[in-house]
Amino acid sequence: MRLTLTPNRRLAIFLQKSSRSLTFSxxxxxxxxxxxxxxxxxxxLPAPTPSFSSSRKIVLAPLAPPASLAPPTLLTAYEEELIxxxxxxxxxxxxxxxxxxxxxxxxxxxxALIAEYRISSDASDGRYLAQVSETEEGCHFLExxxxxxxxxxxxxxLDEAGLKNYLVNNIEHLFxxxxxETNPSQIDCIGFSEFTPEESYFxxxxxxxxxxxxxxxxxxxxETLFRTxxxxxxxxxxxxxxxxxxxxxxxPAANIGIVILDLEQRRHEVEDVMRSLLxxxxxxxxxxxxxxxxxxxxxxxxxxxxxLPHIPLENISRLLRSPFFVGGLQDHSLCAALNVALxxxxxxxxxxxxxxxxxxxVLDDLExxxxxxxxxxxxxxxxxxYVENLSHVEIVSKLKTKLSVTxxxxxALKPDLKGKKNTSDWVETIKSILNIIKWGxxxxxxxxxxxxxxxxxxxxxxxxxxxxxILNLHHFQQAxxxxxxxxxxxxxxxxxxxxxxxxxxxxxxAGMPFDYxxxxxxxxxxxxxxxxxxxxxxxxxxxxxxxxxxxxxxxxNVAKQFTESLCQGAKxxxxxxxxxxxxxxxxxxxxxxxxLPEQARERFLxxxxxxxxxxxxxxxxxxYTQSIxxxxxxxxxxxxxxxxxxxxQRAEPATKSQLEMRRVxxxxxxxxxxxxxxxxxxxAQCPFKAFAELRLSASPxxxxxxxxTKSERGEIVHDVLYLFWKETKNQKxxxxxSEEALQNRLKHDIDSVIxxxxxxxxxxxxxxxxxxxxxxxxxxxxRFIDLExxxxxxxxxxxxxxxxxxxxxxxxxxxxxxxxxxEEGSEMGEEESGAVGGEEGCKDAKTLLIDxxxxxxxxxxxxxxxxxEPQLPLYCVTREVEPDGIAFGVLRSNDIxxxxxxxxxxxxxxxxPLEDWNTVYEGWRQGLERLxxxxxxxxxxxxxxxxxxxxxxxxxxxxxxxx
Numbered sequence: 001m002r003l004t005l006t007p008n009r010r011l012a013i014f015l016q017k018s019s020r021s022l023t024f025s026x027x028x029x030x031x032x033x034x035x036x037x038x039x040x041x042x043x044x045l046p047a048p049t050p051s052f053s054s055s056r057k058i059v060l061a062p063l064a065p066p067a068s069l070a071p072p073t074l075l076t077a078y079e080e081e082l083i084x085x086x087x088x089x090x091x092x093x094x095x096x097x098x099x100x101x102x103x104x105x106x107x108x109x110x111x112a113l114i115a116e117y118r119i120s121s122d123a124s125d126g127r128y129l130a131q132v133s134e135t136e137e138g139c140h141f142l143e144x145x146x147x148x149x150x151x152x153x154x155x156x157x158l159d160e161a162g163l164k165n166y167l168v169n170n171i172e173h174l175f176x177x178x179x180x181e182t183n184p185s186q187i188d189c190i191g192f193s194e195f196t197p198e199e200s201y202f203x204x205x206x207x208x209x210x211x212x213x214x215x216x217x218x219x220x221x222x223e224t225l226f227r228t229x230x231x232x233x234x235x236x237x238x239x240x241x242x243x244x245x246x247x248x249x250x251x252p253a254a255n256i257g258i259v260i261l262d263l264e265q266r267r268h269e270v271e272d273v274m275r276s277l278l279x280x281x282x283x284x285x286x287x288x289x290x291x292x293x294x295x296x297x298x299x300x301x302x303x304x305x306x307x308l309p310h311i312p313l314e315n316i317s318r319l320l321r322s323p324f325f326v327g328g329l330q331d332h333s334l335c336a337a338l339n340v341a342l343x344x345x346x347x348x349x350x351x352x353x354x355x356x357x358x359x360x361x362v363l364d365d366l367e368x369x370x371x372x373x374x375x376x377x378x379x380x381x382x383x384x385x386y387v388e389n390l391s392h393v394e395i396v397s398k399l400k401t402k403l404s405v406t407x408x409x410x411x412a413l414k415p416d417l418k419g420k421k422n423t424s425d426w427v428e429t430i431k432s433i434l435n436i437i438k439w440g441x442x443x444x445x446x447x448x449x450x451x452x453x454x455x456x457x458x459x460x461x462x463x464x465x466x467x468x469x470i471l472n473l474h475h476f477q478q479a480x481x482x483x484x485x486x487x488x489x490x491x492x493x494x495x496x497x498x499x500x501x502x503x504x505x506x507x508x509x510a511g512m513p514f515d516y517x518x519x520x521x522x523x524x525x526x527x528x529x530x531x532x533x534x535x536x537x538x539x540x541x542x543x544x545x546x547x548x549x550x551x552x553x554x555x556x557n558v559a560k561q562f563t564e565s566l567c568q569g570a571k572x573x574x575x576x577x578x579x580x581x582x583x584x585x586x587x588x589x590x591x592x593x594x595x596l597p598e599q600a601r602e603r604f605l606x607x608x609x610x611x612x613x614x615x616x617x618x619x620x621x622x623x624y625t626q627s628i629x630x631x632x633x634x635x636x637x638x639x640x641x642x643x644x645x646x647x648x649q650r651a652e653p654a655t656k657s658q659l660e661m662r663r664v665x666x667x668x669x670x671x672x673x674x675x676x677x678x679x680x681x682x683x684a685q686c687p688f689k690a691f692a693e694l695r696l697s698a699s700p701x702x703x704x705x706x707x708x709t710k711s712e713r714g715e716i717v718h719d720v721l722y723l724f725w726k727e728t729k730n731q732k733x734x735x736x737x738s739e740e741a742l743q744n745r746l747k748h749d750i751d752s753v754i755x756x757x758x759x760x761x762x763x764x765x766x767x768x769x770x771x772x773x774x775x776x777x778x779x780x781x782x783r784f785i786d787l788e789x790x791x792x793x794x795x796x797x798x799x800x801x802x803x804x805x806x807x808x809x810x811x812x813x814x815x816x817x818x819x820x821x822x823e824e825g826s827e828m829g830e831e832e833s834g835a836v837g838g839e840e841g842c843k844d845a846k847t848l849l850i851d852x853x854x855x856x857x858x859x860x861x862x863x864x865x866x867x868x869e870p871q872l873p874l875y876c877v878t879r880e881v882e883p884d885g886i887a888f889g890v891l892r893s894n895d896i897x898x899x900x901x902x903x904x905x906x907x908x909x910x911x912x913p914l915e916d917w918n919t920v921y922e923g924w925r926q927g928l929e930r931l932x933x934x935x936x937x938x939x940x941x942x943x944x945x946x947x948x949x950x951x952x953x954x955x956x957x958x959x960x961x962x963x
Contacts, residue, residue, distance in 0.1 A: 001021075001022070001183065001184050001185060002021040002022075002184065002185065002186045002187075002188065003021060003022050003023075003024070003029075003184035003186070003187045003188070004019060004021050004022065004023040004024075004187075004188045004190060005023075005024055005025070005026050005029055005187060005188070005189050005190070006023065006024070006025050006026070006189075006190055006191050006192075006511060007025065007026060007191050007192050007193075007507070007510050007511060008025055008191075008507060008508055008510060008511075009025045009028065010286060010504075010508050010512065011025075011190070011191050011510070011511045011512055012024055012025045012028070014512065014513075015190065021188070022184075026192075026199070030163050030164060030167060031074075031163075033167050033174060034071065034074060034163060034166075034167065036174065037071045037167075037170055037173060037174070038071045070156075071158075071166075072152075072156045072157055072158040072166070073155075073156065073157050073158065073469075074157075074158050074159075074160075074163070075152075075157050075158065075159050075160070076463070077160065077489065078463075078467075078485060078486055078489055079467065079470055080108060080159050080160070081101075081104055081105075081108065082467065082470050082471065083148060083151055083152075083470060084104045084107050084108055084144070084148060085100055085101070085104050086470075087144050087147050087148055087151075088100055088103055088104060088107065088144055091140075091143065091144060091147075093140045106534060106535060106536060107141060107144055107145075107536060109534055110141055110145075110534050110536040110537055111145055111148070111159075111161055112160070112161040113534060113537065113547055113548075114129075114132075114145075114161075114537075115161035115162060115164075115165065115198060116161070116196040116197065116198045116199075117196060117197050117198070117545050117547060118197045118198055118201065119132070119537075119541075119545070128541060128545070129142070131538050131540070131541045132536070132537055132538060132541065134538060135538055137535055137536050138536055138537065138538065140536075141536040155469070164198050164199065164201075164202050165198065167202065168201065168202055168205050171205050171206075171209065175209055183209075183211075184206075184211055185210070185211060185212065186211065186212040186213075186214065187203070187206065187211055187212065187213050187214070188214050188216055189213065189214065189215045189216065190215075190216045190217065190218060190511055191217070191218070191510050191511015191512070192215065192510075192511070193510065193558070193561045193562065193565065194558075194561075217511070217565075217568075218511060218512075218513040219513070219565060219568035219569060220513070220568055220570070220571045221568055221571075222517075222567070222568065222569075222570050222571060222572060222573060222574045223571070223572050223573065224572065224573040224574070225567060225573075225574045225575075225596060225597075226575060226576075226596055226597045226598065226599045227522075227575070227576040227577065227578075227589060227593050227596040227597070227598050227599070228575060228576075228577050228598065228599045228600070228601055228603070229577065229578055229579070229580050229589065229598070229601060230577060230578075230579055230580065230601050231579065231580055231581060231601075232579050232581060232582075233521065233579040233582060234269075235579070236520060236521070236577050236578070236579045237260075237266075237269070237270065237273055237520060238273055238277075239577075239601070240258050240518040240520050240575075240577065241258065241273055241274055241277050241278065241501075242277060243518060243575070244256045244258060244278075244501045244516070244518065245277060245278055245501075247515075247516045247572075247573075248282065248500055248501060251515065252500075253500075254500060254515040254516060254572075255500060255502075255513070255514050255515050255516075256500055256501045256502065256514060256515065256516045256517075257501075257502050257504055257509060257512060257514040257516070257517045257518070257569065257570070258501065258502065258503045258504065258517075258518050258520060259504050259505070259506060259509045259517065259518070259519045259520065259566065259569075260503060260504070260505065260520045260521060261505070261506055261520070261521045261522065261526050261527060262521060262526065263285075263286070263287045263503060263504065263505040264287050264505065267285060267287045267289070270285060270287075270503050271285055274501075274503065278501065281497055281498075281499065282499055282500055282501055283499050283500075283501040283502070283503065284497060284499040284501075284502055284503070285503040286502060286503060286504045286505060286508040287503070287505060288491035288492060288493045289491070289492055290487070290488050290489070290490070290491060290492070291453070291456055291460070291487045291488075291490045291491065291492045292484060292487035292488045294453045294492060295322075295324075295450075296324055296440065296446070296450050296453050296454055297453060297456070297457065297487055299318075299319070299322045299324045299325065299439065300324075300434060300439055300457065301480065301483075301484055301487075302315050302318055302319050302322065303319065303325060303433065303434060303437045303439050304430065304433055304434075304480050305480075306319070306352065306410055306433075306437070307352075307410065307413070307414065307417055307433060307476065308477070309351070310349035310350070310351065311349060311350050311351070311352070311355070312348065312349055313342060313343070313347065313348050313349065313350065313704050316339075316342060316350065316355065317339050317342065317343070317701070320335040320336075320338055320339045321335065321336075321339070323444050324439055324440055325437050325438060325439060334363070334366065334395070334396060334399050335399075337362060337366060338358075338359055338362055338363075339701070340701065341358065341362045342358065343701045343702055343704070345358070345704075346702075346704055346705060346761065347704055347761070347763060347764070348704035348705075348706060348763070348764060349763065352407055352410055352411050352414070353411065355407060356403075356404060356407040356408070356411070359400070359403050359404070359407070360400060360404060363396050363397075363399065363400040363403075364400075366396050367393050367396045367397065367400075406436060406437055406438075409436045410433070410436055410437070413429075413432065413433065413436070416429060417429070417476040419475075420472075420473035420474055420475055421473060421474070421476075421479075422468055422471075422473055423464055423465045423466075423467055423468040423471060423479070424465055424468065426464075426474075426476065426479040427461050427464065427465050429476070430461070430479070430480075430483070431461075440454050449494065452494070452495070453492060456490070456492060460483065460486055460487055460490065461483070463486050463490075464479070464482055464483045464486055467482060506562060509566070509569065510562070510565065511565070512569065513569070513570075513571075514569055514570040514571075515570055515571060515572050516570050516572050516573045516574075517566065517569045517570035517573070517574045517575070518574075518575045518577065519566055519574070519575065519576045519577070520577055521577075521578060521579070522576045522577070522578050522589070522590045522593055523578035523579065523582075523587045523588065523589060523590055524587065524588050524589065524590050524591060525582070525587055527559055527563075527590040527592065528552075528555045528556045528558070528559035528590070528592065529549070529555050529559070530552075530555070531549050531550060531551055531552050531554075531555055532549040533547075533549060533550045533551075534547075534549075556592075559590075559592055560592060563590075563592045563593065567596075576589075576593050576596060578590070673810065673936060674810065674811050674812075674813070675807060675808075675810030675811060675812040675932055675935070675936075676694075676812065676813075677812075677814070677870060677871045677874060678694070679694050679810075679932075679935050680870040680874065680928060680931045680932060680935070681868075681869070681870055681871070682694065683931045683932075683934055683935045683939075684864075684866050684867065684868050684870060684931055684945065685868070685944065685945055685946075685950055686942065686943060686944045686945065686950055686954070687934060687935075687939045687940050687941045687942075687943055688940045688941060688942040688943070688956070688960050689944075689954060689956060690935055690940075691935075691938060691939075691940035692940070692956050692959055692960070693956075694935075695938065695940075698956060698959055699955070700955040704764075705764065706764060707764060707765070707769060708757075708765070708773065710854070710855060712757075713773075713854060714852070714853075714854035714855065716753055716754065716757065716773070716777060717777060717780065717781070717852060717854055717891055718817065718852055719753040720746070720749045720750050720753050720777060720781060721781070721817075721818075721852060722799050722800055723749040723752060723753065724745065724746060724749050724781070725796045725799055725818065726799055727745070728745075728796075729795065729796060730793075730794065730795040730796060731788065731789070731791065731793050731794050731795070732793065734785070734788060734789065735789060742782075742785065743778070743782070746778055746781055746782065746785075747774075747778060750774055750777050750778060750781075751774070754770055754773065754774055754777075757770075758770055776893075780891055780893065780896075781891075783896045784889070784891050784896050787896055787897070787898070790909070791908055791909075792822060792823070792906075792907050792908065793822075793823045794820045794821065794822050794823070794848075795820065795821045795823075796818060796819070796820055797819050797820070797821045797847075798816065798818065798819035799817070799818055800815055800816070800817065800818075801815065801816050801819065802814070802815050803815075803816070803878070803879075805878045807874075807877075807878055807928070807929070807932055808928070808929040808930075808932035808933050808936065809932070809933070809936050810932050810935070810936055812874070812878065814874070814875060814878065816849055816851070816875050817850055817851050817852050817889075818849075818850040818851075818852070818889075819847055819848070819849055819850070819883075820847065820848045820850060821845045821846070821847055822845065822846040822847070822848060822884070822906060822908075823845065823846075846884040846885075846906065847881070847883045847884055847885075848883065848884060848885045848886070848887060848900075848902070848906065848908075848911070849872055849875050849876060849883050849885070849886045849887070850886075850887050850888075850889050850898075851871060851872055851875075851886075851887075851888055851889070852888075852889045852891060853888045853889065853890050853891070854890075854891050854892060855892075857869075857888045857890055857899055859888070859899055859900065859901060862886075862901065862920075862924075863920065865923055865927050866927030866928060866930060866931050867924055867927055867928065868945065870928055870931070872886040872887075872888075872900075873886070873924040873928060874924075874928055876921070876924065877921065877924050877925045877928060882903075882921070884902055884903045884904065884906065885900055885901060885902025885903060885906055885911055886900050886901065886902075887899060887900025887901075887902075887908075887910070887911050888900060897909070897910050898910035898911055899911075900912075901913070901914050901917075901920075902914070902917075903917040904917075942960050
């Protein structure tokens, strides 16, 4: 029998299609041999000898197989990691380590290198291991390794590193004709660049049994071989895929490869570009996605997180948007309302009990408000007719009942999660949780790929259950963590398709024969690879034995071998490319490819031009199709406070089913449009932004803060200053306060404000954190009060004053932080110190409008046309009595000042008089009126006032498509 071995599974599958001999990847063959030994150990044995028990009953004692034939249990990679982790974490050295998992990975790697390069074999006379013990790291590693080997021997376990040695020791059993009628007479090794000493020793033993070992290659000298360069990595990848498509069009039977050195990191980018340029059935990507990354598996772990003591808001948000839970009529618009309500609470974690109370409260409110309910909002297309027969109240009520029942069952299950259990018990608990939330039985049926991925869940649970031989009793969260780690390490490979274009990593491409080959990203930055020696094996020993990644010279030699193989990897054309710029840094070609002739990238311009023409043609076709189908669109218009369905005239009337699918429910009349400072600010920045955020409510969900946000800190400062000046009233009273009295008053006001915030957000505002915030606010306000003492005499005549006005047909509700009455060069008498909150007596005095700012400020934005910072200008032009100036009270840790402009000199540092005040004042009025009128009329042009600087902080890119 003839056997073919390859370095990877992909090449084995390719060769098996055209070969009559058995074909395996090398690792798969080792596992097959091990399974043969297991089968031999469990083969039928001679009949047992009967014996008699004390009760004279015949007992047949089974005969155990010989010890030499009883194979050990082969551990999985994750089981090996758990053993190493337990050993390292419980060791004296490991107790001082902050991160165990990276050390586990390095220790496993070192253990595998010792086995593969036979460092601990008899041939080394122990001198190599002695060198390992010369370093402190090596001593710790050898202690861990000795304990690891002791555990494996005690439990009769076998790891991957010891598999080859175990097979060599049992080679006589592999060639035992009594059990194996056919053994390979010849082994063809195709695509290998080198063998490790352990692999060479393994094949040497097979040669001694008369098996021929032959190394072969499928490489051919290509007709065309050159290198080229592109400006960016994105352009390089796109051109490679375009050229692959061109090759396939020229030769539909061609086998085309695209080798990408960093394929794992760029997988999503590669998939996006391929999907946009190639038919789905024409390509595949040899970078399997972790099972945990698939939406349906990820949603299972989201569902299990509901049993955490504190559930992250992000998990709840993703659950509400997932189609894999809570079967039945799941209305997306109602779930979106629940999601928004949770985010508005600015809370990062919730308990199940809190969720139940919030959901019921929000849905109770939604029952009282009629909102548009569309049939397409529901997951089941088959339930459209059923939906049409339900009222809005019934739909909300059903969702509330469904969520309440689900959460109640989960709450009832929480006592079962206490304490430690074994893997079998936790598997049953996990199944119960997923059954309660109806995972995989959601509002819509699973598609074919989701069904295949869903079927991987049962083997995943089985793999976790088999960890019982290693794990002790553990908590529920640990069980979920182990299950999630197994999902991360298990790669899901979709069913193979007959693709012609293959995106491959370097190792997957080894030995593969192609008709055309394009090698991407072969720059000096990544090729050859940089050395990465293992820290547990002395560097000198690694270089002596020529271990992988031990030196630059070794990596250079390995890269040369791979490069030579790739240069002969296709019979027609081989292209190497790289990007000239990465992250604004110039990059050069790999030195291993400098000898190749270079082709200018202009050679590929026809491909890009043709793609541009194809896209333009597709867009024209789409626009034409949309214009034709628009005759069938339903026009929704407002009439008598309700939305009614109106169909335009058309050649063919709409069918009843079409009209039912477009049906909408009535909603209350639109509320009168109100003006606000934010509306004018956004309208000045970009009309479309104002329209989208305030008319369409297209604002993003805000991430819950872990502490106080900048705006919340500013609000605290505002509230403290309000309380302080409400009691202090004017500068004269301020000056009369002693330093101790001033600090006591501020501390009292700060405690009063912050205590309200602590009650409002008790989870994220911890006592330790708020103690620091108290001190920060006190230090900031003491410095600001010192500035107030340096001013000319003033009286605070209004604090947080609310006023309503109509400006350019919009109703505004304004609130001014503070209004000061100024008495330049004179002391205020007691009779002038009126109560804060009244503005009597200001008509004959100078007044200053003040707005506190704890962030960045720019007074010059007031002088733009229209003003880009319209808050204080709007306060100014809407007052009955024109003020004498406006100013920001700036309170930043590195900047305490007043910053403003005035009609005339106010003898106030930071407030500058304007000679053309009247002109500016009139410009404000006209500019703000224009902004208000545009907002009222729905002007929504995409015109960012500062170009990219405005767009940089905007969250509407997906809506306006402008960057």
